[in-house]
Amino acid sequence: MEKICILNFNNTYENQDFYENENYIIVDFSDLKSVSRYCDEKSLDVIRKRLEKYVDIKIKFIDSGNYHYISYLILEKITKPFTLVLFDHHTDMQPSYFEELMSCGCWVKKTLDDNKYIEKVIIIGANENLINSIEEKYREKIICFSEDFIRGNYNWENFSRKYINSPIYISIDKDVINYKEAKTDWDQGSLTLEELKNIYINICKNHEIIGIDICGDSSYSGEIYEVNNNNEINNKSNKKILEIIEEEESFYELNTI
Incomplete structure (x- = not known):
């Protein structure tokens, strides 16, 4: 398994x-204040600098969805054309309420605005209303599959061969999962982990x-029972996601020998 x-x-x-x-390493950002959901440029630069030495680690767990904007910083380091495949119940294509702030709801939009290497974004599992609210000027680079669509049968491998032409x-935002x-x-959303596996691998x-x-x-910190229950469920889902990643890696290696 790759280092995480x-x-x-x-x-x-x-x-x-x-x-x-x-094989893991923990990178601590817990000393940073006012970086949940929104992040100003100064704090963003602190995070960017701390991430610098870990850019080559392929698999990153980035905490609550409130910090999903970290993906923007990771994608900054890619120096060749690529396709972003996003499993998310939200499109993260909303305009930022404050121009000077990065947010977990606008990072995909800002990536499309700022990153010259991104060729396409595939969004899987988003709410239909959020898909419909994406600005027209971005639609040429985005393919969306709504939560309702992914409940049906679809040949994801054929789709991938036809529409994805780059690494x-x-x-994965786990809010796409039930x-x-x-x-x-x-x-x-309502995606099961088994459905996630099928789509991911294909x-x-x-x-x-x-x-x-x-x-x-x-990141809920209320009643102890509920916190422990959340941790137990999320621990299982994180294990399963790592298994999915490992299975796909093994398949890819076998087919590229």
């Missing part, structure tokens, strides 16, 4: 063990994967 990078903003992973049998970066198999800070198995990030764990 655990980004600690909110001590979200301290009571999980999904990574303890892996893939994968970003409430029984993941606990997040946001409204959630999209990725014929392409080079240049990076993967996973977010969407719960």
Whole structure:
């Protein structure tokens, strides 16, 4: 298994063990203030500099979905054409309420605005209303599959062969997964982990994967029972996602020998 990078903003992973049998490193950001959901340029630059030495670690767990904008910083480091495949119940294509702030809801839009290497964005599992609200000027570079669409049968491998012509970066927000198999800070979709596996493997198995990030764990800090229950559920889903990544990597290696 590839080395994995655990980004600690909110001590979200301290009571999980999904990574303890892996080759992992923890990068601490818990000292930073006012970086949940929104982040100003000064704080963003601090995060950028701390991430610098870990840019080559392929798999990153980036805490709650409130920090999904970290994907923007990771994608900055890619220096060749790529396709972003985003599993998310939200499009993250909303205009920022404050121009000077990065947010977990606008990072995809800002990536399309700023990153010259991104060729296409594939969004899987988003709410239909959010898909419909994407600005027209971005639609040429975005292909969306709504939550309702992915419940049906679809040949994801054929889609991937036809529409993806560059290496893939994968970003998974666990809010795309149903409430029984993941606990997040946001409204959630209905995708099962088994469905996620099927889509992930069939999209990725014929392409080079240049990076993967996973977010969407719960940062809830209320009743002890509920916190422990959330951690147990999310620990299982994180283990399963690592298994999916490992299975796809093995398949790709076998088919490129």
